[in-house]
Every structure is written in structure tokens, then in C-alpha cells.
Amino acid sequence: MTGQPDKIRIDRLGKTFGEDDVQTVALQDFSLSVREGEFVCIVGPSGCGKTTVLRIVAGLETPSSGGVVVRPTVVPEARPNTTRRQPQNAMVFQEHGLFPWMSVIDNAAFGLEMQGMRRHERYQKVAPFLDMIGLGGFHEHYPQQLSGGMRQRVSLARAFVADPNILLMDEPFASLDAQNKLIMQDELLRIWEGSQKTVLFITHAIDEAIALGDRVVVMTALPGRIKEIVPVDFPRPRSVVELRADPRFGALQLSIWRMLEAEVRAARQQPKA
Amino acid sequence: MRRVNQERALAILSPLAVIGLWQLASYLGFIDLRYVPSPVSIAEAAWDLTLSGQLWHHMGATLRRLVVGFVLGAVPGVAIGMVMGLNRWVRAALDPLVAALYPIPKIAILPLLMLVFGLGDGSKVAVVAMSVLFLTIINTTAGVIQLERIYFDVARNFGTPWHKLFLRVILPGVLPNIFAGLRISMGVSLVVLIGAEFVTSRSGIGYLIWTSWETLVVENMFVGIIVITVLGVVSTFFLHECERILIPWRND
Numbered sequence: 001m002t003g004q005p006d007k008i009r010i011d012r013l014g015k016t017f018g019e020d021d022v023q024t025v026a027l028q029d030f031s032l033s034v035r036e037g038e039f040v041c042i043v044g045p046s047g048c049g050k051t052t053v054l055r056i057v058a059g060l061e062t063p064s065s066g067g068v069v070v071r072p073t074v075v076p077e078a079r080p081n082t083t084r085r086q087p088q089n090a091m092v093f094q095e096h097g098l099f100p101w102m103s104v105i106d107n108a109a110f111g112l113e114m115q116g117m118r119r120h121e122r123y124q125k126v127a128p129f130l131d132m133i134g135l136g137g138f139h140e141h142y143p144q145q146l147s148g149g150m151r152q153r154v155s156l157a158r159a160f161v162a163d164p165n166i167l168l169m170d171e172p173f174a175s176l177d178a179q180n181k182l183i184m185q186d187e188l189l190r191i192w193e194g195s196q197k198t199v200l201f202i203t204h205a206i207d208e209a210i211a212l213g214d215r216v217v218v219m220t221a222l223p224g225r226i227k228e229i230v231p232v233d234f235p236r237p238r239s240v241v242e243l244r245a246d247p248r249f250g251a252l253q254l255s256i257w258r259m260l261e262a263e264v265r266a267a268r269q270q271p272k273a
Numbered sequence: 274m275r276r277v278n279q280e281r282a283l284a285i286l287s288p289l290a291v292i293g294l295w296q297l298a299s300y301l302g303f304i305d306l307r308y309v310p311s312p313v314s315i316a317e318a319a320w321d322l323t324l325s326g327q328l329w330h331h332m333g334a335t336l337r338r339l340v341v342g343f344v345l346g347a348v349p350g351v352a353i354g355m356v357m358g359l360n361r362w363v364r365a366a367l368d369p370l371v372a373a374l375y376p377i378p379k380i381a382i383l384p385l386l387m388l389v390f391g392l393g394d395g396s397k398v399a400v401v402a403m404s405v406l407f408l409t410i411i412n413t414t415a416g417v418i419q420l421e422r423i424y425f426d427v428a429r430n431f432g433t434p435w436h437k438l439f440l441r442v443i444l445p446g447v448l449p450n451i452f453a454g455l456r457i458s459m460g461v462s463l464v465v466l467i468g469a470e471f472v473t474s475r476s477g478i479g480y481l482i483w484t485s486w487e488t489l490v491v492e493n494m495f496v497g498i499i500v501i502t503v504l505g506v507v508s509t510f511f512l513h514e515c516e517r518i519l520i521p522w523r524n525d
Binding site: 097115 | 349421424429430432433437445520
């Protein structure tokens, strides 16, 4: 497409669940290339295998066929005094992804801790980030003392602070109320625009996909395949709220809905995978 | 704040009132002193037993058996429970065994344990350990199995090495269940231990209660009952404090 090299190349991915007699094809012939620094959203009906795509890219699940190649970041010069390797990816999970027994700062620094960074050093690295997302006063709080929105901000912090090669997000705002969702989307864009990370974002909300993504991948009902890839040309930096007032936003939303509608209806006829 | 203080005051005053009424009823002859001695005479008996050193002797014996047996049951219990929870093959192999042995009232195998461990402390420690062991195994195993799958996903996603997975994710995640098991174990241990001391002992609070019955020194019997009750309250409080320190995220 452009001169930018592919960061993620997903090649004819397939995934089949189940034993010999009862098999469910969750994913079929799913191919997608994501450019360096691109924000790609995947939408599809519930249970269409979109989460499976993400889990395979994350290495949490093995594909039945096909494969994923993620190009490592080229670091100009080796970081001094560090033997840490950059994590291949970091995932922001739907909810409950925080450890209840760790304080906010320990949760946010979990990736760094697993990379073997010393406590003092990782706290120093995490603290400014927590300040930035408005959790500066909550270092010692536990997740259950926070609201859902605050918890998802900690999840975002954990993923960004680990400085991964790519970011994977699995419906991170699905459990938030409508207002908090808008605020979180804006915050995510703000953080992301500063980081220039490559993002793969799963959602079932069309408006969210349009507001955030450079491209929207529309998936079919089971077996999950790519139905269409829709480019989103709104300029960046974006404001989610203002974007939603743009008539082109509504038009795009409608056209993606038309693509999705038949798939959602088909998904309603399917048993739960 | 005032209301809390008032509630606390009531909590202290109401038992004192009951004791006062008890003493009054004894004094007025409403209670048969052969069966239920007055609070004052019980206090006197406790004082005598303390001065003669008997009370400390018996309390020490019971406490020693309780602590040693508890630790000997809880430590392997947690270890076995962890392995059973983490490994489905071990679980499949041991589950029927645990399921078969757990429901046996442990006091029922006291004679068997006496054959193996003798008449001394060994059999009493063993019967406590057996009671604690199965309760701890069952609760720990359940705790590991109930751990949310997503915690393992998060850990894997951030490349968590095995020892950190255990120390930072599995162990803290299971800790509430372990303590639930320990709390139940503590109550069961006291019951089983006193029972064992009734029938096969020359020392311990159970022995004190039983010989007091045999010699009809009812005051001493009551002292024994009160001491074992206090022991139960203190040990529960101790576990509760450990929990408060080790599981701070559960405090509210």
C-alpha cells in the first residue's frame, strides 16, 4: 500500500476448536497486514472469532493453520545498562485483567517486573504515566477500590509502560458506561498518538472502531473471515466527541452496519461456540 | 463514632451482666451448686490451679499439640493442594483418595494412630494433623482451580517466568482460600484434640476437664471449659490477624 513496511503480517490464519466429532471452525483464511504505527480495529458479531485472532497474535493460542509474523522494532542502539528485552506484545484485556492482590502501581508495573526491572526503577518509570492518566493519587489503592474506568486506565498503563513491540486490545472498554467509554477512547488516542505504537483493537462497537482506527476490518459470522476492510480517513489528532458530530462519521457507521447486519443476523442463528 | 463506642460498651457489658446475674442466682440459691458452681468459686479454682502450676502445665500441653499438629497438617496440605490444583494428572490420581479419606471423622482413627504413634503426644499431634491436612488440601485445590484464567493469560502475555507466576500470581490468588481452610481447621482441631485428651492423656485441658468430672471437682471442669474457649478465641484471632497482614487487599 504505502512505503511503510508491514509490522504485523497475518497469513491465512485458521483455527478449529473442539474434539474430532464436534468441531467448530472459529477462524478461516484470515489474512491481514498492519503497517508500523497503524491503528487497526476489528469488528464483528459476537463469537465471530475476533478475539481468537488477537489471542493467536498474542501467542496465547496456537493457530490450526496459517501463521503470524510480527517484525521486531529496530532499536537504533542498544539501550545502555539493560539486558531487558522488549516484550513482543502487550495485551489490554476486557476486564478483570488486573490482579486484585496488587496495588495500582504494582499492577501497572507488572510488565516491567516480569522483565526483571528493579522495584525502585520500575516505580520511577510508572509514576509519571499514572500521573498522566489521572491516577497519581492512587498508587497504593487496590483494583476493587477503583471504578471500572480507573481500572481500565491501569490496564492501559500496564500495557503502554511495558513498551511492547505491538499493542493488542480485546474490547477494553466494553464494560464501561457510555460517558466513560468516550473519555477512555479520547485518552487512549492521546496516549497512543504520543507513542506511535502499532495497535490491533477488537470491538463489537462500530462507532468505537471508526473513532479510533485507521482501518476497520469487518468480520463475518462463524467461521470468522474478513468481509471487508474499510479505510477511515479522518485526520489525526482526533477528538472522539467532535468526530461523532461529523456527518461523514454517521455515513461510515451506516455503511459498516449494512455490511455487519447480515452477519449479526447469521450469528444469532448459531449456537454458542 | 459515638454509636460505635456505645456498641462496644454494650458488647463488653452484656457478658459481664450475665456473669453478675449468674453469681446473684448462685448466691440466692436458684442454681444447684453441685452442677453449676458460682463464678466466684470458679475464679478461685482457676487461681488455685494457676498457683500450683497445673493450669500452665495443661495449657502448655494442649497448645503444643495443637500448634505442632496444625503445622504438620497445614504445610503438606497446602503443598499437596497446590500440586493437585495445578496438575490435572495429580488431581485425577489423588481426588478419589482425598474424597474417601476426608469424610472419616478423624477421632475415629485415634486408636489406629495410637497403635502407630503410641500413647504419648505423637498420636494426638497426628490426629490434629490428619484433621487439618484434608481440609487444607481441599480448600487449596479449590482455590487454584477457581483462579481466573485471565490471570494466567496476563502472566503469559508479559512473559512471566514460572517462579514469578507462582509467587506473584498463584500464591496470592489462592491465599484467601488457604486461610478459609485454616480457619475451619482450627475449630475442628480443637474439637478433635480435646476429644483425644479425654480418652488417652495424662495432661492437657481435655484431661483436666475429664479428670475433674471423674473426681467431681466441677469448678476445675469449668476452668478447663473456659480455658479451652479462650484458646479457641485467641487462635481464631491470631489467624484473623495473619490474614489481615497477608491479604491486605481483602480488607474492605
